[in-house]
Amino acid sequence: MSDSVSIKIRLHNQDAVALGPGKADLLDAIVQHGSISAAGRAMGMSYKRAWDLVNTMNLSFSKPLVVTAKGGSHGGGAEVTEFGQSILTAYRDLEKKAYQSIAEDLEKITQLLGG
């Protein structure tokens, strides 16, 4: 029944969301595509939006999660730093643990769903 529940974990830093489901997916997409614009495009968001999310992440943590290569903001590629990778892995682990922690109890509730 795991498809009948979603858990969204958001880490807040002051007023900003430092990391959440969308930003984590964006990090995955940057790893896959090697650039912020391509990653954003793959997720159906504008370059500006993708860059804003990256910027928020980079400013929220003690070190950057994403660095861009030379060639201007639109030109070069981007990569997720080792630090960013470890944050992303830790976040995915949080998600897994949260799902696992409720799996058993969840079954009792979802059995009460009508559809």
Add this chain to the structure above:
Amino acid sequence: MSDSVSIKIRLHNQDAVALGPGKADLLDAIVQHGSISAAGRAMGMSYKRAWDLVNTMNLSFSKPLVVTAKGGSHGGGAEVTEFGQSILTAYRDLEKKAYQSIAEDLEKITQLLGG
């Protein structure tokens, strides 16, 4: 550091969200205020919106979570059924378990936040 993380759990039933943070808060508010309109008002939502959420919950589960008293849809009061109470309690328990499951690991990540 528990204030630096939020976990939102949503139970899906087909295309609808059967229960999530907003609907759970609405159930709490109906318990407190004894009517759907007063509960909605206390949460800053329209009567229509509050009723839509109640309707979705009632249709999503095998039995109603909220019943309205006589006097027309706007007139009488409303109460959360015993079934609704048990669903709400189970949902709050899921939230607690999810938070507890990640508390220790979370501390490691939040120490890496810059602000």
